[in-house]
Amino acid sequence: xxxxxxxxxxxxxxxxxxxxxxxxxxxxxxxxxxxxxxxxxxxxxxxxxxxxxxxxxxxxxxxxxxxxxxxxxxxxxxxxxxxxxxxxxxxxxxxxxxxxxxxxxxxxxxxxxxxxxxxxxxxxxxxxxxxxxxxxxxxxxxxxxxxxxxxxxxxxxxxxxxxxxxxxxxxxxxxxxxxxxxxxxxxxxxxxxxxxxxxxxxxxxxxxxxxxxxxxxxxxxxxxxxxxxxxxxxxxxxxxxxxxxxxxxxxxxxxxxxxxxxxxxxxxxxxxxxx
Ligand code: OGA
Ligand code: MN
Numbered sequence: 001x002x003x004x005x006x007x008x009x010x011x012x013x014x015x016x017x018x019x020x021x022x023x024x025x026x027x028x029x030x031x032x033x034x035x036x037x038x039x040x041x042x043x044x045x046x047x048x049x050x051x052x053x054x055x056x057x058x059x060x061x062x063x064x065x066x067x068x069x070x071x072x073x074x075x076x077x078x079x080x081x082x083x084x085x086x087x088x089x090x091x092x093x094x095x096x097x098x099x100x101x102x103x104x105x106x107x108x109x110x111x112x113x114x115x116x117x118x119x120x121x122x123x124x125x126x127x128x129x130x131x132x133x134x135x136x137x138x139x140x141x142x143x144x145x146x147x148x149x150x151x152x153x154x155x156x157x158x159x160x161x162x163x164x165x166x167x168x169x170x171x172x173x174x175x176x177x178x179x180x181x182x183x184x185x186x187x188x189x190x191x192x193x194x195x196x197x198x199x200x201x202x203x204x205x206x207x208x209x210x211x212x213x214x215x216x217x218x219x220x221x222x223x224x225x226x227x228x229x230x231x232x233x234x235x236x237x238x239x240x241x242x243x244x245x246x247x248x249x250x251x252x253x254x255x256x257x258x259x260x261x262x263x264x265x266x267x268x269x270x271x272x273x274x275x
Contacts, residue, residue, distance in 0.1 A: 007238030039047035106207035133262035
């Protein structure tokens with residue numbers, strides 16, 4: 001296995017080991033798992049991308065999340081991110097599926113709004129729009145390390161509240177529907193996540209986060225916005241330009257990511273599995 005650095009201080013392309021190897025070979029899994037813990041973002045190119053292969057790969061890392069109510073693929077292991085409807089037609093730009101893409105364009109970490117948050121996400125490209133529709137990543141571990149010691153101390157035991165509705169409400173008041181609001185009440189998380197393998201801490205924030213315990217809401221929102229701005233400065237961002245056959249995996253404890261817009265008159269279809 002060869003690891004080729006990609007992003008500013010995080011992220012590697014994995015060569016010589018593919019997603020089928022990880023699913024079937026314990027040594028390949030161990031090597032990739034170590035790379036995941038260390039580098040936070042992995043890219044596999046030219047993979048045999050298919051639903052069952054993606055699940056086989058993802059499952060090696062732990063139990064998979066069931067896709068939540070009211071999402072495409074709800075109740076299965078697959079989150080389908082697409083601007084194509086059930087009959088193969090492109091949906092209008094006002095459609096919920098496009099609003100979902102716009103919500104994914106806010107910097108976030110997956111499933112921090114759930115009772116059981118996500119360790120990792122695996123995303124594969126199925127149909128690409130030709131240009132744009134990139135996915136961007138930044139390291140919240142490196143962001144934590146850049147914080148002044150005083151702020152690290154202040155955030156060491158700070159607790160933020162996350163909710164699905166908080167990020168969706170930034171896009172459209174009806175994007176989170178009543179069923180989702182009921183199923184996904186706010187949850188509280190410490191604002192840093194310590195990796196149990198290497199002890200490194202990462203800032204744990206997201207578009208889903210909005211309140212900090214013991215702080216008034218205005219100051220909490222301001223601090224969260226400042227942390228988000230600092231973490232996502234352009235110099236710290238890796239931009240992934242997708243090719244067919246790409247499979248990308250990231251550590252939701254140590255990364256923020258966001259999708260970028262594209263020409264919604266073209267199809268973009270992606271499939272995510274979540275560990
Ligand atoms: C995701 C996500 C962004 C994109 O799959 O979790 O945020 O570029 N995707 O599709
Ligand atoms: Mn996401």
